[in-house]
Amino acid sequence: MSEDTAAVPAQKQTPPVGKESGISALLGSAAGRNTGLVVALVLLCIGGVVTAGDRFADVDNLLTILRLAAVIGVVSIGMTFVITGGGIDLSVGAIVALSSVWATTLATQGIANDSHWIVMVFTALLVGGACGLVNGALIAYGRVVAFIATLASLAAARGLAEIISNRKTQIVNVPGFAAFFDASVLGIPVLVVIFALVAVGGWVLLNRTTFGRRTFAVGGNPEAARLAGIDVRRHTVMLYSLLGLCCGLAAVMLIARTTTGSATHGGLYELDAIAAVVIGGTLLSGGRGTIAGTVFGVLIFTTLSNVFTLNNLSISAQAVAKGAIIVVAVLLQQRLARRSGA
Amino acid sequence: MTSSPARANALLSVQGLVKRFPGVTALGGVDFDVRAGEVHCLLGQNGAGKSTLIKVLSGAHRPDEGEIRWRGEVVEFGNPTAAMRSGVAAIYQELDLVAGLSVADNVFLGHELSTAGFSRRAEARRRTRALLDRLGHRDISPDRDVGRLSVAHQQVVSMARALSLDGQLLIMDEPSAVLDPDEVRVLFGVIRELTAQGVAVIYISHRLAEIREIGDRVTVLKDGRTVATGLPAREVKTSELISLMTGRVLDNVYPQRAPVDPAAPEVLVVRGLADGDRFAGVDLTVRAGEVVGLAGLVGSGRSEILETVYGARKAAEGTVEVDGRRLRRGSVGAAVRAGMGLCPEERKSQGLLLDQAVYRNITVSSMSSFAKFGFLDDRAERARSTKLTEALDVRPAGVDRVVRGLSGGNQQKVVLARWLLRECRVLLLDEPTRGVDVGARSEIYELVRQLADSGVAVVVVSSDVEEVLGLADRVLVVREGRVVHDGPADEIDESRVLDLVMEGQPA
Numbered sequence: 134m135s136e137d138t139a140a141v142p143a144q145k146q147t148p149p150v151g152k153e154s155g156i157s158a159l160l161g162s163a164a165g166r167n168t169g170l171v172v173a174l175v176l177l178c179i180g181g182v183v184t185a186g187d188r189f190a191d192v193d194n195l196l197t198i199l200r201l202a203a204v205i206g207v208v209s210i211g212m213t214f215v216i217t218g219g220g221i222d223l224s225v226g227a228i229v230a231l232s233s234v235w236a237t238t239l240a241t242q243g244i245a246n247d248s249h250w251i252v253m254v255f256t257a258l259l260v261g262g263a264c265g266l267v268n269g270a271l272i273a274y275g276r277v278v279a280f281i282a283t284l285a286s287l288a289a290a291r292g293l294a295e296i297i298s299n300r301k302t303q304i305v306n307v308p309g310f311a312a313f314f315d316a317s318v319l320g321i322p323v324l325v326v327i328f329a330l331v332a333v334g335g336w337v338l339l340n341r342t343t344f345g346r347r348t349f350a351v352g353g354n355p356e357a358a359r360l361a362g363i364d365v366r367r368h369t370v371m372l373y374s375l376l377g378l379c380c381g382l383a384a385v386m387l388i389a390r391t392t393t394g395s396a397t398h399g400g401l402y403e404l405d406a407i408a409a410v411v412i413g414g415t416l417l418s419g420g421r422g423t424i425a426g427t428v429f430g431v432l433i434f435t436t437l438s439n440v441f442t443l444n445n446l447s448i449s450a451q452a453v454a455k456g457a458i459i460v461v462a463v464l465l466q467q468r469l470a471r472r473s474g475a
Numbered sequence: 476m477t478s479s480p481a482r483a484n485a486l487l488s489v490q491g492l493v494k495r496f497p498g499v500t501a502l503g504g505v506d507f508d509v510r511a512g513e514v515h516c517l518l519g520q521n522g523a524g525k526s527t528l529i530k531v532l533s534g535a536h537r538p539d540e541g542e543i544r545w546r547g548e549v550v551e552f553g554n555p556t557a558a559m560r561s562g563v564a565a566i567y568q569e570l571d572l573v574a575g576l577s578v579a580d581n582v583f584l585g586h587e588l589s590t591a592g593f594s595r596r597a598e599a600r601r602r603t604r605a606l607l608d609r610l611g612h613r614d615i616s617p618d619r620d621v622g623r624l625s626v627a628h629q630q631v632v633s634m635a636r637a638l639s640l641d642g643q644l645l646i647m648d649e650p651s652a653v654l655d656p657d658e659v660r661v662l663f664g665v666i667r668e669l670t671a672q673g674v675a676v677i678y679i680s681h682r683l684a685e686i687r688e689i690g691d692r693v694t695v696l697k698d699g700r701t702v703a704t705g706l707p708a709r710e711v712k713t714s715e716l717i718s719l720m721t722g723r724v725l726d727n728v729y730p731q732r733a734p735v736d737p738a739a740p741e742v743l744v745v746r747g748l749a750d751g752d753r754f755a756g757v758d759l760t761v762r763a764g765e766v767v768g769l770a771g772l773v774g775s776g777r778s779e780i781l782e783t784v785y786g787a788r789k790a791a792e793g794t795v796e797v798d799g800r801r802l803r804r805g806s807v808g809a810a811v812r813a814g815m816g817l818c819p820e821e822r823k824s825q826g827l828l829l830d831q832a833v834y835r836n837i838t839v840s841s842m843s844s845f846a847k848f849g850f851l852d853d854r855a856e857r858a859r860s861t862k863l864t865e866a867l868d869v870r871p872a873g874v875d876r877v878v879r880g881l882s883g884g885n886q887q888k889v890v891l892a893r894w895l896l897r898e899c900r901v902l903l904l905d906e907p908t909r910g911v912d913v914g915a916r917s918e919i920y921e922l923v924r925q926l927a928d929s930g931v932a933v934v935v936v937s938s939d940v941e942e943v944l945g946l947a948d949r950v951l952v953v954r955e956g957r958v959v960h961d962g963p964a965d966e967i968d969e970s971r972v973l974d975l976v977m978e979g980q981p982a
Contacts, residue, residue, distance in 0.1 A: 361840045
């Protein structure tokens with residue numbers, strides 16, 4: 134009743150005005166929606182070249198952008214699934230922190246040193262996946278509203294991370310680990326390769342598999358999905374677990390990039406991820422989602438902060454610009470939704 | 476009541492109304508007029524343009540061409556509130572009330588009574604009581620939470636809301652679809668009361684019998700145009716109305732049925748089913764090739780029985796068996812795997828993924844048969860869906876279309892196609908023709924019959940007794956959660972069923 138009915142009138146209400154310019158028709162098409170994002174990204178890059186010149190258009194700088202985008206990107210891909218499935222997860226940042234801490238305790242590092250650094254990776258994935266499982270079970274079987282359940286996880290997971298780490302930054306001292314993630318494949322950093330693989334895998338999963346199709350169904354109309362024979366609750370648990378795994382993977386990548394595990398990692402990731410997903414064109418009320426859009430959303434935000442940093446503009450100014458981008462993107466999206474809803 | 480409205484001046488007159496949406500002309504020239512104190516019925520198949528017409532008249536859409544005269548003057552209602560202030564108000568099928576607010580708050584929603592920003596609650600309550608009084612419903616308290624009222628009472632609140640700004644013309648979109656016969660009678664009493672006071676009503680319904688009972692004049696729409704207007708509601712022949720609406724002649728709505736083979740296997744066997752609340756002790760057996768109808772009032776428990784058989788509600792007692800195998804309680808998945816399918820009562824909220832393509836709605840319950848290691852074969856899905864939609868004549872054609880844009884009848888065909896694709900053993904239909912026009916209705920009946928003839932066990936729930944009797948081989952009458960009658964459909968008539976529905980005395 135709640136989400137579904139709330140979304141419907143918004144699309145029905147105002148009919149489109151008859152005239153349609155070529156540009157708005159282009160924006161209205163499915164390809165056009167990504168075109169808008171590409172245009173935004175290109176404009177940002179032009180802005181970067183104009184204001185920072187070679188410092189921006191430098192291979193190293195561009196790779197830095199991608200390396201920064203990779204971590205939040207992996208979280209955002211997972212978030213795309215949860216939001217498309219009609220949910221929301223506010224605890225992703227906290228899960229990243231908890232996974233990063235758990236994977237870098239002296240005990241874990243000790244075992245990793247004795248056996249193989251992959252132990253750290255599995256620990257992070259396991260912790261992340263377990264957190265997602267708890268979120269999903271609370272929401273699907275405990276019938277706690279997603280917003281509240283994940284808000285509780287946010288507090289609890291970050292608190293647990295602080296307890297385990299004793300609020301200290303844990304430095305990684307496992308030789309093979311850093312070497313592997315610092316490497317490059319054909320000139321492309323491993324972190325970026327991981328992000329690319331997750332994005333491609335996510336696209337295939339969402340658009341080519343029964344899992345993806347069920348995600349659209351569950352997000353579009355959970356009651357109809359249930360009556361069509363889909364196990365909506367089990368699917369919901371799987372969606373949150375998938376996002377939890379993504380958070381675990383993001384934690385591994387963050388550990389590699391910073392060579393530390395810390396309870397402060399992943400601060401405000403929930404907002405960055407949700408923002409990237411939404412400006413990418415995924416419907417916050419569920420039932421419509423796009424992986425490509427999310428990737429563009431992540432790249433736009435990361436490039437923005439890079440350009441601002443190169444121009445010595447403050448973090449605060451970045452935040453203002455981010456806010457403006459979100460508002461403009463959502464306003465545009467609503468126009469398009471209304472047009473296609475008629 | 477029947478005072479000759481012929482000489483009264485037109486309250487509303489519409490000429491050459493055209494409304495276009497990108498890619499479609501929803502209205503292509505509508506003419507008709509409504510007189511004060513009359514009930515003017517609008518008839519037409521789904522997709523004929525009735526909904527668009529209502530929206531234009533009530534200010535929700537602006538027309539592209541044509542003129543609307545209100546009390547003789549050309550008007551343009553910019554929005555629904557402007558229309559309401561002029562005295563035109565629409566009551567939609569999906570009532571636009573806010574649950575959680577009181578009756579009085581809902582009646583004055585959008586035009587709250589206030590002095591210097593402070594709401595005048597006592598005055599609102601007093602006026603609400605007066606309005607409800609005028610509608611003959613002193614039993615509804617202005618302080619009740621609207622969400623706790625029955626649908627029939629919510630409808631009355633909607634009418635009070637429409638009248639709160641001195642409404643002169645009420646537009647009612649299928650008001651009887653959600654009511655049972657008793658409530659319809661009360662509604663008609665209210666309508667007569669209003670028309671006697673000079674209020675005009677535009678009444679939309681698919682039920683021709685109602686139009687004869689309450690209507691004064693009829694206007695028929697087809698493909699967005701007026702094909703006939705001002706027909707006398709009581710005298711005009713049914714066959715004439717149907718052929719005007721469909722453009723063809725329908726002789727028999729219900730398909731012929733062959734006697735069910737008494738040796739046919741019992742496909743669905745339900746024993747002692749109870750949900751611990753709404754119904755108890757329900758036994759139901761359906762043979763292959765048999766159509767069993769469940770008749771009963773809204774709220775008698777018939778839909779709950781169907782949903783419990785399907786596992787969408789959890790049974791407290793009793794068993795459900797398909798082909799001799801007992802199903803796990805409260806599991807839709809188990810029911811679907813055993814070969815059951817349900818076309819739910821609320822097609823839009825329970826049946827369809829409205830914003831997704833037709834083919835996705837059809838294959839949603841059979842995805843695994845199109846998948847290899849979890850990967851879907853889109854092309855095969857589209858091909859199979861195309862075949863089905865062509866066989867069912869879903870219009871407009873095209874399996875990539877979004878379901879929201881289809882008319883009620885075509886949406887119902889999409890839900891049916893879903894279960895046809897699965898080749899299910901048991902098909903449960905809850906109000907299969909609600910909101911479906913006469914033409915598509917007979918196609919759906921035909922389809923149900925064909926399914927039964929191919930060996931499917933079918934259970935139909937309907938408020939329309941005529942439909943149950945016309946379609947089913949065997950009829951069960953449900954009253955207050957108990958089955959009070961179980962017998963062949965040709966051994967019982969409509970009035971007997973109604974008797975049982977109301978009184979529940981065993982035959």
